Amino acid sequence: MTNELPPGLALQKVDERIMTLNVGPQHPGSGHMRIIVQIDGDFIVACDPDPGYVHRGEEKMAEYRNYITNIPHLERPVIHDSCNILYPYVLGVEELLGIEVPERAKYIRVIASELNRCVYTMYWLAIYGIFLGHSTMFMWPAGDRELLIDLLEKMTGARVTHAHFVPGGVRNDLPPNFEDVCLRQVNYFEKRIKEYAAIFYDNPILIARTANTGILSREDAIRLGTTGSVLRASGVDYDLRKKEPYDVYEELDFQTNVLKEGDSYARSKIPWLDMMESCRIIRHALQKMPKSGSVRVKLKPNPKGKGLDSVYKRVESGRGSLGCYIVSDGKPEPYRVKLSVGSFRNLIALPYLLKGEKLGNMPAVYWSLNYWPVEADR
Amino acid sequence: MSSDSDNEPIETTSDVTPASTKSSPTPEKEIELPKFEKDLADKIVEKFNTRVKVAFVKPDRVRINVGRDDIKEVAEFLRDVLNFDHAESVSGVDYPQDKEIEVVYHLGSYTDSSLSRQILVLATRAQREENPIPGNDATKLPSLREVFYSVEFHEREIFEMFGVYFQGHPDNRRLLLPEDWADLPPLRKDFAIKGR
Amino acid sequence: MLKDLITPQNANVFVGKLGDILEQAIDKPLGYAINWGRIWSLWPVHIETACCSVEFGAASSPRYDVERFGIIEAFGSLRQCDLIVVQGTITRKMAPRLRLVYDQMPEPKYVIAMGACAITGGLYFDSYNVLPGIDGVLPVDVYVPGCPPRPETLIQGCMLLQEKIKRMKARKFV
Numbered sequence: 001m002t003n004e005l006p007p008g009l010a011l012q013k014v015d016e017r018i019m020t021l022n023v024g025p026q027h028p029g030s031g032h033m034r035i036i037v038q039i040d041g042d043f044i045v046a047c048d049p050d051p052g053y054v055h056r057g058e059e060k061m062a063e064y065r066n067y068i069t070n071i072p073h074l075e076r077p078v079i080h081d082s083c084n085i086l087y088p089y090v091l092g093v094e095e096l097l098g099i100e101v102p103e104r105a106k107y108i109r110v111i112a113s114e115l116n117r118c119v120y121t122m123y124w125l126a127i128y129g130i131f132l133g134h135s136t137m138f139m140w141p142a143g144d145r146e147l148l149i150d151l152l153e154k155m156t157g158a159r160v161t162h163a164h165f166v167p168g169g170v171r172n173d174l175p176p177n178f179e180d181v182c183l184r185q186v187n188y189f190e191k192r193i194k195e196y197a198a199i200f201y202d203n204p205i206l207i208a209r210t211a212n213t214g215i216l217s218r219e220d221a222i223r224l225g226t227t228g229s230v231l232r233a234s235g236v237d238y239d240l241r242k243k244e245p246y247d248v249y250e251e252l253d254f255q256t257n258v259l260k261e262g263d264s265y266a267r268s269k270i271p272w273l274d275m276m277e278s279c280r281i282i283r284h285a286l287q288k289m290p291k292s293g294s295v296r297v298k299l300k301p302n303p304k305g306k307g308l309d310s311v312y313k314r315v316e317s318g319r320g321s322l323g324c325y326i327v328s329d330g331k332p333e334p335y336r337v338k339l340s341v342g343s344f345r346n347l348i349a350l351p352y353l354l355k356g357e358k359l360g361n362m363p364a365v366y367w368s369l370n371y372w373p374v375e376a377d378r
Numbered sequence: 379m380s381s382d383s384d385n386e387p388i389e390t391t392s393d394v395t396p397a398s399t400k401s402s403p404t405p406e407k408e409i410e411l412p413k414f415e416k417d418l419a420d421k422i423v424e425k426f427n428t429r430v431k432v433a434f435v436k437p438d439r440v441r442i443n444v445g446r447d448d449i450k451e452v453a454e455f456l457r458d459v460l461n462f463d464h465a466e467s468v469s470g471v472d473y474p475q476d477k478e479i480e481v482v483y484h485l486g487s488y489t490d491s492s493l494s495r496q497i498l499v500l501a502t503r504a505q506r507e508e509n510p511i512p513g514n515d516a517t518k519l520p521s522l523r524e525v526f527y528s529v530e531f532h533e534r535e536i537f538e539m540f541g542v543y544f545q546g547h548p549d550n551r552r553l554l555l556p557e558d559w560a561d562l563p564p565l566r567k568d569f570a571i572k573g574r
Numbered sequence: 575m576l577k578d579l580i581t582p583q584n585a586n587v588f589v590g591k592l593g594d595i596l597e598q599a600i601d602k603p604l605g606y607a608i609n610w611g612r613i614w615s616l617w618p619v620h621i622e623t624a625c626c627s628v629e630f631g632a633a634s635s636p637r638y639d640v641e642r643f644g645i646i647e648a649f650g651s652l653r654q655c656d657l658i659v660v661q662g663t664i665t666r667k668m669a670p671r672l673r674l675v676y677d678q679m680p681e682p683k684y685v686i687a688m689g690a691c692a693i694t695g696g697l698y699f700d701s702y703n704v705l706p707g708i709d710g711v712l713p714v715d716v717y718v719p720g721c722p723p724r725p726e727t728l729i730q731g732c733m734l735l736q737e738k739i740k741r742m743k744a745r746k747f748v
Contacts, residue, residue: 025668026621026675028650052554053668054624057701060565064700073697079625079722123628126635142635159724160628222488225464225528236488243494244438312439312484312497314466323484325469340467340484348531374625377554555703556667564702571700 018045021359025053029131029363032373035350039359047354049347055377062337066302067093070337072163077341077375079160081120083112084317085375086165088324089337091246092313093167096305096328099297105169106247107289111182112155112164113315114278114285118189119148119160120318121271124370128268129200131363132209137200144192147185154178167303169296179286190279193272201269210264214353214365217262224349228320228342229274229370233259233266240316251288254281264361264368271318271370302332319343319370343376412437418460418496425455433501441499446519449502453483453525461490462498465522468532470540472567478503479540479566481519483529504542512541512563513550521547539565605743612656612682613736614644619655621675624662626689626722633725640725645732657684657735660712662722663691663698664705673711684739686731687714690721697721 021037024030034050058077062070074089075082087109094101122145129137149159154175156162164171200206216226221234231238239256241249257273259266305328314323320342327336346369353365412435419432419440429448433441444452456462462485471480483500487493507515521544522529533544534553541563544550552559562569622630633640634647641647649655652675664672676683687708690696695706708714715738718731 025671026619026652028620028648032622032624032627052556053665053671054663055554055665055667055703056624056663056698057564057571057703060569060571061698061701064571076625076697080628123631126631138634139636142632143637146632146635146637160722222463223527225466225526231488238488238494310441310482310499312467312499314497321466323467325467325482325484327471336469336471338467338469340469344531345466345528348528556665561702569702571702 017041023362029366031127031367031371032377035354035362035366037354037359037362042358042360044354044357044359044362047351049350051344051347051373051376053377054374058378059337059339062334064333066332067097067167067334068299068303070334071166072161074337074339075161075163077339077378078120078317078319078372080123081116081318081372082160082162083109083116083165084120084315085322085339085341086163087113087246087315087317088313088322089326089339090165090167091315092311092324092326093303095311095313096309096326097167097299097303098306099168099299101169101247101297102294103248104173104290104293105295107285108155108170108174108295109165110248110252110285111282111289112152112162112170114281115148115152115155116162117318118275118278119145119152121275122148124271124318124367124372125196125200125268128367131367132206134200134203134206137196140196140199144189147189151178151182151185154181166296168299169294171296173295179289183283183286186279186282190276193275196272201272207265209361210268210364210368211261213264213357213361214267214368215261215263216349216353218260220352221262221349224352226320226346226349228316228318228346229267229270230346230349231320232257233270234262235260240314240321244314246313246315248285248288249281252281252284254284264364267368267370304328304332305330305334308335314340317342319372319375320346339378341375341378343371343373344378346371347376411435414492415440415496418498421460422452422455425459426452433499438495439497439499441501443501443503446502446504449500450520450522450525453500453522456485456498456500457525460498461493462487463489463526464528465526465532466497468529468536470536470542470565472506472540472565473503474506474567476503477506479506479517479542480504481536481540481542483522483526485526507541510541510563510566512537513543515541517541518543518545520545523547539563541566609740609742613739616645616657616684616732616735617655618645618648618657618659619652619675619679620648620650621652621658621672622661623664623668623672624689624691626662626692629722629725629728630659630661630688633728635725638725638729640729640732643729643733644736645729652679655679656682657686658712659686659688659728660692660708660714662689663696664708664711665703666705667703669705669708669711672708676712684715684735685712686716686718686728686735688718688728688731689723690719693717693719 018038018040024034032053036048037044038046075086078085122141126138126141153159156164216234218235221231237258242256254277257270307330310327312325314321323340325338326334329335415435419435431443433443466484466486469482480503485498504519505516507517533547536542537550538552538555687693692708698704716731716735720727
């Protein structure tokens with residue numbers, strides 16, 4: 001592999017004024033990746049993200065396991081959003097095998113997926129808080145997310161790695177009395193997250209640190225192919241739950257949140273607003289869910305696709321659109337599985353956003369991309 | 379764990395049927411093709427005639443196979459005329475039997491609200507080498523980075539995972555694999571993982 | 575008699591022995607105090623290697639609050655840290671960096687291998703880019719199994735480490 005630096009985006013030629021800094025992988029503001037930045041004084045002139053520290057070869061491993069045994073390891077990239085990362089894979093396998101899912105299972109999936117989105121967002125919010133030096137904002141979300149983890153644990157049996165979605169429905173039915181507990185917890189949770197406005201979103205220090213930093217214009221957001229909260233913070237109304245509704249999202253009542261500013265503050269606010277919508281969705285889904293019925297279609301052992309076929313399914317995860325491209329060749333194992341994840345797609349925006357920023361703003365901009373390095377590396 | 383159960387009707391005894399992706403212009407059964415998607419496919423065929431092949435038209439998904447020389451032109455047409463403005467995902471698929479590596483672009487649109495459900499699958503194939511020297515062999519394709527900016531990191535990933543060099547891509551460095559990786563590109567089918 | 579024992583040839587050995595004896599004499603009364611100081615202020619270094627970091631983060635959250643057991647939240651500067659919790663899968667790209675971080679930490683230092691991946695490779699036993707456990711990279715003190723381990727399990731592992739430190743010789747310097 002050549003070491004020559006490419007033109008344009010890449011690092012500039014080093015002269016005396018410009019210093020190269022490695023941020024990460026051991027750095028409180030980097031997560032599981034390295035960001036090579038070049039600074040002139042306090043300003044970033046160029047930035048080159050270096051992911052891959054958690055590249056575990058999920059896609060290669062998926063070619064050696066059959067459709068069902070792929071489930072546990074395909075959810076590992078985002079264990080705190082495991083329902084959502086499995087969702088497109090499961091939808092894709094269902095289309096390949098031609099399975100129709102029972103109505104109750106669809107509602108359970110939506111509830112689990114929305115709970116999981118909140119769990120993910122709360123963790124992200126906690127880390128965003130601690131990156132900005134706001135310890136209370138680490139403690140509050142990290143404590144409150146345990147409420148929803150309890151619910152998911154009741155539902156699926158595991159704290160974070162649920163492996164709950166299977167082709168043909170969900171693994172288990174809801175436990176008895178789940179609806180009441182869920183409603184109570186979600187109502188409390190919604191009340192609780194509204195209080196975050198006072199300590200975090202209306203906090204002048206936070207606004208000073210995040211507002212007007214890392215501005216991504218609408219055109220750039222589209223051109224770079226960003227997704228999820230990054231895209232919606234730049235004024236593009238694109239949420240797959242509305243635009244390409246899967247399962248029962250069509251019948252549920254919610255709205256998408258769009259902000260126009262495109263700065264770090266807007267990007268950090270969108271997931272928080274989304275959580276309130278998630279609470280609405282959960283309440284509505286609990287109301288509309290069929291009270292009884294089967295939750296899983298029984299499959300033959302080792303299901304196979306029909307000949308050479310390919311399918312691309314996508315859902316809206318906590319980090320944006322999450323696509324899964326499955327190629328089947330009629331064997332019990334998939335021929336190729338590709339996860340197109342929101343984190344990887346948003347990463348491309350990082351060099352653009354950091355150029356010209358102060359180094360101190362780097363954590364605020366970087367983590368506002370709603371980026372989870374483990375998922376990006378797969 | 380693979381082939382213990384005897385399969386029902388034997389459609390494909392060989393593992394992959396290369397013919398079905400490449401040379402079946404339209405699905406055999408002409409039952410209620412989705413209207414919008416059909417129009418979309420027709421527009422492309424009208425412009426490029428025989429140079430593109432419509433592999434399938436499914437609800438919300440249209441797939442076109444293009445030769446490697448035409449892909450840039452087709453992509454520009456898709457961007458300028460049909461309003462597809464970003465690439466959602468770029469995947470490589472290795473077909474050792476055909477001696478080809480397929481690169482599949484999934485294109486979407488944010489700006490055109492009528493296309494928001496649609497994914498246009500643009501596929502092309504590069505020649506596959508038995509003993510690859512990534513970057514220095516015949517496994518090359520024109521890069522789409524100038525057309526769709528968002529493919530930048532995806533194409534870098536394909537280069538290291540399959541050894542497909544993208545001509546015109548400004549930054550063909552390594553992305554995810556370790557710096558000292560000297561083995562075959564790992565997602566090729568002839569790269570065997572431990573114990574399998 | 576002592577004069578017969580010490581000759582120019584074995585003087586070094588004798589002085590070395592004397593050092594040992596002195597250290598042991600100090601270790602008995604002081605070792606307990608030194609170890610007591612160490613076990614209640616374990617500072618983990620802030621390095622995440624894979625997805626177990628989610629549960630590591632949850633262990634510092636108000637519900638589990640690992641701080642009440644004397645393990646402080648992950649800390650940025652590794653010069654002040656004496657514990658490294660390997661949070662999950664070690665890839666081939668991460669392994670040299672992990673060793674580099676370990677080498678830069680001051681003595682004494684302890685290692686907890688958290689999660690199945692850090693112990694044996696776990697779910698990724700046949701992946702091309704994952705090491706089968708970190709035993710070849712770091713000397714591990716405590717293994718915490720699970721995929722991922724619950725925060726309670728991690729806390730138990732930390733307490734096991736504290737038990738272990740209590741029984742270690744405090745004078746061990748490299």
